[in-house]
Amino acid sequence: MAPPKKSKKGEGFHSAAGLIRYFDSEEETAWKIDPRLVIGMCVASIVIIELAFIFYPL
Secondary structure, X not given: OOOXXXXXXXXXXXXXXXXXXXXXXXXXXXXXXOHHXXXXXXXXXXXXXXXXXXXXXX
């Protein structure tokens, strides 16, 4: 008969603690980009690519 499995209670928190600490320290020096700017840049790039296909077809 196999021995009972040991409980891994709390292991997930300890393994993620380093990532949480990393992202907290990174947040202070990271660039702050407005989400509306990201969406606007995506829409603008789609429009530019579509216009390029219309005016310069392959």
